[in-house]
Amino acid sequence: MILPFTFHLSRWVKNVLFRILKNSFLKRPKAIFLVFLSIAMGAAVATAFLGIIGEVSHKMALELRSYGANILLEPAALDGGGFLREEDLPKIKTVFWKYNITGFTPYLFGVAELSSGGKRARGVVSGTWFNKQLEVQGEDPSIQGIKVIAPWWDLKGDWPQAADEAIVGAALAKRMGAGVGSEIKATVHARAQVFRISGIVTTGGFEEEQLFAPLITVQELLEKQGKVSRVLVSALTVPMDSFGRKDPASMTKDEFEKWYCTAYVTSVAKNVEEVMAGSRAKPIWQIASAEGALLTKLNSVMIFLTVLALGAAATAVSTSLMASMAERSPEIALMKAIGADRFQIGSIFLGETLIISVAGGIVGYLVGDRLGALISHTVFNSTIISPLWLFPTAIISALVVALAGSVAPLRRALLIEPVRVLKG
Secondary structure, three states, rough: OOOHHHHHHHHHHHHHHHHHHHHHHHHOHHHHHHHHHHHHHHEEEHHHHHHHHHHHHHHHHHHHHHHHEEEEEEEHHHOOOOEEHHHHHHHHHOOOOHEEEEEEEEEEEEEEEEEEEEEEEEEEEEEEEEOOOOOHHHHHHOOHHHHHHHOOOEEEOOOOOOOOEEEEEEHHHHHHHOOOOOOOEEEEOOOEEEEEEEEEEEEEOOHEEEEEHHHHHHHHHHHHOEEEOOOEEEEEOOOOOOOOOHHHHHOOHHHHHHHHHHHHHOHHHHHHHHHHHOEEEOOHHHHOOOOOOOHHHHHHHHHHHHHHHHHHHHHHHHHHHHHHHHHHHHHHHHHHOOOOOOHHHHHHHHHHHHHHHHHHHHHHHHHHHHHHHHHHHHHOOOOOOOOOOOHHHHHHHHHHHHHHHHHHHHHHOOOOHHHHHHHH
């Protein structure tokens, strides 16, 4: 029974179906073009938006890193006045997520008596890196410091270049009556250091009440050679979910591996903590949560627009095919009258739709690739490179649009009654 059916099916495809499809494309070019255009536009929009999701989300995450660090590294024994070791800092660029770490900078804090131009005040002296080239064995050199993790600082003047230069917060400079080029003396117990002010910094935060100087100079002033109080780390991370917030201590082995190998801010912090002896790393949640929420909303909007575009394309395909079915009712009725069954009728119209959808998917991918690049350049001032998975995605999107738009017209075609249509 199977062999005769197979033979009959192949003969039907070879002798009848191909001929009908060929005549249909040649005799109804306008209707075919409308369906093709609807499918191609849907695939193009899907390709453009999905490409933007993949590339622009990453670029936006990089931009968000300019709003401040999202991981704080501090001594584990805070109550004992503990410190971190400066010599361990290069290890941060050797962790599993080292390529996600865009920058870091250490701080050493101390309270000093400040004097400038006859005015005196107590203030915080912060030793840090400004623009330090970090050499790590086996890795490419990188630039670390405040200029990397806090590019939003508004500096009037220049960054310190010499060991005796410093920048002063705007509020502290106003209280001391100091300006760019003037000198300010910091005294801690019997030790003193005179700094030349190279710049005045405005941040809108507590930094405006501090004096920032090279780390090595402040270490000597405080007699804390080779020590730092804390480290701020800026890292690219994925939005947090319930699994990312789960306590690693309660995870199974497989869950821990999944968590450790996902760039959550918690897992990246754990990475950093492991290489810094006597440290405790914790996310800065107000920054990490805001970034994650923003990226999630951006992706949700792009996916919603993609689904909306595909739905509109499917509606357009359905409308065009319904109009086509109305014109072809006599043809369908005649095929039924001479013995065509539901399978044969359906194969004709589905064959037409699938051929058009494949062609529309290819054209839609090519158009969408250029459209995505144009949107990225115009809106985000960035360039994107479409990943390879977008091509099969465009074809699948075209097929989904075509099949979704064909359901109602095909059902109508299968319900046509030859007697009523042919009788007129």
